Amino acid sequence: MRNRRIVIGVTGGIAAYKAPLVVRRLVAAGADVDVVLTRGGARFVGAATFEGLTGRAVRSEVWDAVEEETHVALARHADVVAVYPATAHTMARAASGLADDLLTTTLLATTAPVVMAPAMHTEMWEHPATRANAAVLRERGVALVGPAEGALMGGDVGAGRAVEPDAFVAAVVAALGQDRETPVGGVPDLEVVADPDEQPWAGRRVVVTAGGTREPIDPVRWLGNRSTGRMGIAIAAAAARRGADVDLVIAGSELPTPPGVTRVEVTTASEMHEQVLARADADVVVKAAAVADFRPADVAQRKLKKADGTPTLSLVPNPDILADLGRRRAEGGGGPTVLVGFAAETDDPVANGRDKLARKQADLLVVNDLTATGAGFGHDTNEVVILAADGSRTDVALTSKDEVADRLLDVVDVRLAAADPAPSREPAPGR
Template identity: 50%
Template sequence: MSTTSAAPEPRSGVGGVSDAPTSIRKRIVVGVGGGIAAYKACSIIRSFTESGHHVRVIPTESALEFVGRATFEALSGNPVHTGVFNDVPQVPHVRLGQEADLVVIAPATADLMARAVMGRADDLLTATLLTARCPVVFAPAMHTEMWEHPATVSNVATLRSRGVHVIEPASGRLTGKDTGAGRLPEPDEIVGLASLLLERSDALPRDLEGRRILVTAGGTREPLDPVRFLGNRSSGKQGYALARLAAQRGAHVTLIAGYTADLADPAAVDVVHIKTAEDLRLAVEKHAPGHDGVVMAAAVADFRPTTVEGSKIKKGANEPDSISLTRNADILAGLVEARRDGDLDARTVIVGFAAETGDAHGDVLTYARSKLARKGCDLLVVNAVGEGKAFEVDHNDGWLLGSDGSESALEHGSKALMASRVLDALVKLFPE
């Protein structure tokens, strides 16, 4: 990593989905397979069109049994066909794939993936897949038994070996009363992963296969009484982006989540919900052993009230003149100490986060370098915070400081883009 002194200048984004690269109008093909989750494709189409992109929807004939052609046409603003003999003079079975900047298949059924593996071109969607040279994303949706069948497992591996992005499905309620792995991820998650590929086409390598990653996210709340608490402005978006991308890059991910901005749990991630800094400390101590990397993205309260009142503190003669505070444990420093003492594997890579502001005594990087030296972690992700910066927004930038003295700027973009850069650096620190 090269030395730098400043993060790139921010650039405005579109619709909160992503920044400069995707603010340019892109051609996106949304393929829809014939599964009950086809109705969720409507939200995906709307998200892309509202972000200013040109969207062509290509359903299979089976998909039209679930959602009508008119719905897809109304949402995309473009005609919808399923066969290769529609609009023949425009040669759509070749042109749509050639011109696409991104192809997203949601839901991707077991049958559709099998036909793609075989190189079939018996409808407009599979023909388009053969001509597409842009990033292609499959979002599987099927029953657990189908997802885990050796044929599907083999087909997914084949697609990935060809450079296709097959994202991990979620676990949860399926058709009927069944539950398990195979549920379509939420539309926002699919759109976020797909949009990341427009920012950075190589953002989803399967380079974390076999790794176990622990991520903390969100803010903690320290109760003062049954009504009030000490907290912070963390939305949890950056930590969730890290957990989501780590899972989609092949890792087994545990996410310890504090309070967030009503974020849905990421697909294929084990989530542990906590409330206070002490809850977080105990959860990290319990879950960190056995993980190859720990990414401490949570915004942890430094202090908590010494006394928690059992009833609401009332205004008036009996209200306190001041509130006594007690310092919370330094969880990041504790992790480093546990690694040094042998309670945590010596090979575990530890990544910290620092939200900083400058003042008369130093700038953001001055304080960040001091924090890295104090904490002793391997990497420190640094964000300059303030109004419209880092907290409660969809974009981010900053710096990445290494314990080896290296410093690099993290370019402005979506929080998913920053997460991809942090994971790149994390992977490089793993032993061979």
């Protein structure tokens, strides 16, 4: 794909968070990629992410860089124009021949093949207007890839999910084989499925913490929390499916270990601190465990009894694993390429999460609002906001914890690609 120029339009759908993966794969294949980011798309993914991946300025407005090139220059130079995701609104404007922003102007002016990934709620995809617009686009030669069935925004499930990045990239590659001089067309609808055996994180080392630490009071009692470890286990499983070597440092959970994951059992925050820092020079560390902030200063050697009177507990701070990882990395002492923390909040979660992200010197912070229905401890579902140190955010509506894990690792993947696009294929030490 060297010297092939591809324009990627990113519009305002939740699947926009996966668009950087599409861009990353095309750039890695040697293509020159220009991103056109609509105003809606910019609400989901920032321009800096795409500029970091492509090394090229992101375009958003018809009036950008007018002195350098015209508003149709992108269309004239493109070998393929691709839209991921393609919202119902974008498809309607394209079918109507509107040119009310830079993306639709590019679509109207191009003679190159056009590939779109429809993404919307099921009701919108099945509406007669959308069906008619899809038919018009197909008649003009636009390749519609998908949509797939699966989890949608807001916890819904059905047809309307954007196809996965690898499937869309395969469609773009197929479109490059078309005759560029044929107006728009000749590209059929494609049903492309990514190779299930592909493991893009082969050679990556990932450390995930999970569960809740337990700080002993006496031989039978401890200070703890309600964490079951489900979220951390889901993240470990998702990383293993991508081919990574995964260590799961887990406390206080009876849940089983996912296939391909090495389990490291600990009990206290101090034990977790020791095990995580010993593995800190990994590609990714995800701190999903609920770690006790304090522990009893003195642990009773025998069971405390009522007859002895009401005990008084004196608490001392536990080591701060996330802060120590961030500090050590900032001071040049080594650490993960991407450091991810979690924050369970009950008040002003995003503001408190931003503060924690900065204090802990992490790259990403996943914020749980414990007051949200179906989110947090003890649920199979979760609803999170993924905050990034660059100021961007990714909102994940209520869905399964497995889906949250995959969406988080997609966000991590973008940062891994920017920092280290070619992972070693050597196994981790001791593997």
